[in-house]
Amino acid sequence: MINFFMLILIYSGVYALMAIGQNCITGSTGMLSLCHAGFFCIGSYVTAIMCKMFGISFWLSLPVAALAAGFVGFLIGVPTLRLKGDYLCIATLGLGEIIRNIATNINPVGITSIPRASLFGYQFSSRNKGAFIILIWVFVLIFYILFQQLAHSRLGRAMNAIREDEVAAQSNGINVTKYKISSFVLGAAIGGIAGSFQTAYTLTVSPSSYTFMVSVMVLCTVVLGGMGNAKAVILGAFIIQFISYFQQLTGLTNIIPPQANQMIFGLILVVMMIWRPQGLLGRDKYRYGDPRTFKEKLLAVAKRKGGER
Amino acid sequence: MKILTTDHLTREFGGVIAVNDVNFSVEQGLVTGLIGPNGAGKTTLFNQITGVDKPTRGTITFDGKDITGLPAWKVSRLGIARTFQNIRLYKELTVVENVMMGLHFKVGKDPFHGRFLQAVKSYVFAQRENREMYERAMEWLHFFGIESHAQDFARSLPYGMQRELEIARALAADPKLLFLDEPAAGMNPAETAHLMDVVDKIRSLGVTVVLIEHDMKLVMNICDQITVLNFGTKIAEGTPQAIKQNKDVIEAYLGKEEE
Numbered sequence: 358m359i360n361f362f363m364l365i366l367i368y369s370g371v372y373a374l375m376a377i378g379q380n381c382i383t384g385s386t387g388m389l390s391l392c393h394a395g396f397f398c399i400g401s402y403v404t405a406i407m408c409k410m411f412g413i414s415f416w417l418s419l420p421v422a423a424l425a426a427g428f429v430g431f432l433i434g435v436p437t438l439r440l441k442g443d444y445l446c447i448a449t450l451g452l453g454e455i456i457r458n459i460a461t462n463i464n465p466v467g468i469t470s471i472p473r474a475s476l477f478g479y480q481f482s483s484r485n486k487g488a489f490i491i492l493i494w495v496f497v498l499i500f501y502i503l504f505q506q507l508a509h510s511r512l513g514r515a516m517n518a519i520r521e522d523e524v525a526a527q528s529n530g531i532n533v534t535k536y537k538i539s540s541f542v543l544g545a546a547i548g549g550i551a552g553s554f555q556t557a558y559t560l561t562v563s564p565s566s567y568t569f570m571v572s573v574m575v576l577c578t579v580v581l582g583g584m585g586n587a588k589a590v591i592l593g594a595f596i597i598q599f600i601s602y603f604q605q606l607t608g609l610t611n612i613i614p615p616q617a618n619q620m621i622f623g624l625i626l627v628v629m630m631i632w633r634p635q636g637l638l639g640r641d642k643y644r645y646g647d648p649r650t651f652k653e654k655l656l657a658v659a660k661r662k663g664g665e666r
Numbered sequence: 667m668k669i670l671t672t673d674h675l676t677r678e679f680g681g682v683i684a685v686n687d688v689n690f691s692v693e694q695g696l697v698t699g700l701i702g703p704n705g706a707g708k709t710t711l712f713n714q715i716t717g718v719d720k721p722t723r724g725t726i727t728f729d730g731k732d733i734t735g736l737p738a739w740k741v742s743r744l745g746i747a748r749t750f751q752n753i754r755l756y757k758e759l760t761v762v763e764n765v766m767m768g769l770h771f772k773v774g775k776d777p778f779h780g781r782f783l784q785a786v787k788s789y790v791f792a793q794r795e796n797r798e799m800y801e802r803a804m805e806w807l808h809f810f811g812i813e814s815h816a817q818d819f820a821r822s823l824p825y826g827m828q829r830e831l832e833i834a835r836a837l838a839a840d841p842k843l844l845f846l847d848e849p850a851a852g853m854n855p856a857e858t859a860h861l862m863d864v865v866d867k868i869r870s871l872g873v874t875v876v877l878i879e880h881d882m883k884l885v886m887n888i889c890d891q892i893t894v895l896n897f898g899t900k901i902a903e904g905t906p907q908a909i910k911q912n913k914d915v916i917e918a919y920l921g922k923e924e925e
């Protein structure tokens with residue numbers, strides 16, 4: 358039981374990273390892309406190949422995975438980002454599947470017995486899940502902070518503006534194409550990093566784990582939490598992972614077939630789009646020019662919490 | 667001095683000639699009105715000039731530079747700002763953020779050169795940039811008297827204020843030339859009166875204004891020059907007095923308007 362919870366914590370960490378990437382693309386810039394599984398796949402394979410075949414350390418493979426996924430994101434983005442809405446969605450869906458098919462054609466089995474990641478002589482293995490949980494969540498925290506900084510900078514605001522109204526953004530001097538591609542590449546790169554961690558945990562990669570369903574799950578995570586809100590998508594990652602491991606957790610695998618998940622995710626997407634399109638937590642409203650210092654803000658929050666009790 | 671001229675500007679949509687061989691010009695420092703019946707091609711002319719759409723034929727010269735066919739984001743960086751007939755605010759951003767978007771390309775040039783390094787600097791020093799942009803944006807909100815709504819979502823503003831916010835966002839870019847597409851549409855008389863004051867204030871800032879408007883009282887009161895379009899063709903231009911007496915205009919437009 359406790360093992361299952363730890364597993365959920367690990368996978369929700371991996372998915373939280375992916376969701377932060379997807380959030381950059383869909384939540385901030387408003388591009389409906391469905392190929393995060395592809396970027397995830399590339400990150401996984403880069404780490405697998407570098408660690409297994411070249412004996413390079415996991416830590417070195419991490420930035421390479423990000424670069425590789427980002428580069429593929431660029432290749433996909435340049436032709437497709439001129440498309441809008443559904444068309445972009447379908448084009449990226451196809452390209453995501455192409456990535457997986459290439460991996461399948463090269464080697465349908467994938468890569469196994471990949472060396473473990475280690476830090477200062479300590480080896481991260483699936484037997485000690487606690488250490489892995491800390492590792493992955495430290496990275497979620499780092500990317501959360503990096504993303505928040507982006508969201509509240511001139512660049513992130515421009516992305517939001519593109520989401521809200523492209524024509525107006527153009528008329529405010531924003532080179533929309535460039536921003537869209539940048540946002541797509543950033544999101545893809547974060548997806549690649551999530552892939553690296555996936556490999557580091559499972560120590561195997563197989564093309565069958567990067568299906569279209571993964572992309573749907575990531576999109577679902579973002580929509581459920583709240584588009585454009587990094588805190589919310591992390592919450593979304595927890596909930597989605599909890600749902601997808603629900604049968605194993607409760608021992609109901611015989612009663613509830615695994616396909617039920619697909620229905621549940623589809624249902625979540627539809628229900629959220631209709632009743633709460635802003636997601637569980639809604640938009641993150643940032644107060645610019647708040648003259649209070651950090652300490653004063655903390656005190657205000659503490660006071661508010663105190664008042665509620 | 668002419669700050670903007672179009673030369674034989676034409677825009678065809680399939681068979682429809684929305685703008686037909688128009689020589690339009692704007693005198694620096696004045697308020698120019700662009701009027702004409704529905705579907706006359708006023709918005710289309712705006713779109714060609716501001717780069718939202720590309721002309722089929724003809725040239726556009728702004729401030730001595732040929733800007734024909736430039737994308738909108740380049741045109742706006744040269745000093746042309748605009749508002750839209752169907753309000754285009756960033757609805758899910760706050761009021762002050764909307765105006766900060768108007769300042770987007772005004773802030774954060776030095777000390778790094780090169781686009782990539784500028785982006786890195788914008789990212790790393792976001793807080794400092796934000797403060798500068800916030801303060802400048804708030805000045806514009808004061809200018810329009812909507813500073814108390816600064817932290818509201820743009821979508822929650824009443825209609826008249828949304829129109830003014832759009833003008834504030836356009837002005838924040840510190841343009842030489844400002845295009846307003848039916849700024850008074852849907853406003854009540856009090857809001858329209860406020861708008862007229864605002865346009866006066868904008869003129870005194872030294873910004874050249876071009877506005878499309880159906881409200882004849884407003885047009886005749888605040889415009890120094892008027893150009894009239896009908897079926898895509900320019901049929902008259904001149905002072906409000908001259909336009910009021912122009913036979914073609916009365917036939918094509920004012921006559922109909924007043925029944």
Ligand SMILES: Nc1ncnc2c1ncn2[C@@H]1O[C@H](COP(=O)(O)OP(=O)(O)OP(=O)(O)O)[C@@H](O)[C@H]1O
Nearest residue numbers: 679682684702703704705706707708709710711751
């Ligand atoms: N994107 C487009 N595709 C096809 N036809 C268009 C397009 N944009 C405008 N038109 C046509 O061009 C003509 C001029 O339209 P435009 O919107 O410029 O008129 P307008 O003078 O702004 O009218 P209004 O006062 O109603 O705003 C109309 O006949 C319109 O149907």
Ligand SMILES: [Mg+2]
Nearest residue numbers: 708709710751
């Ligand atoms: Mg119009």
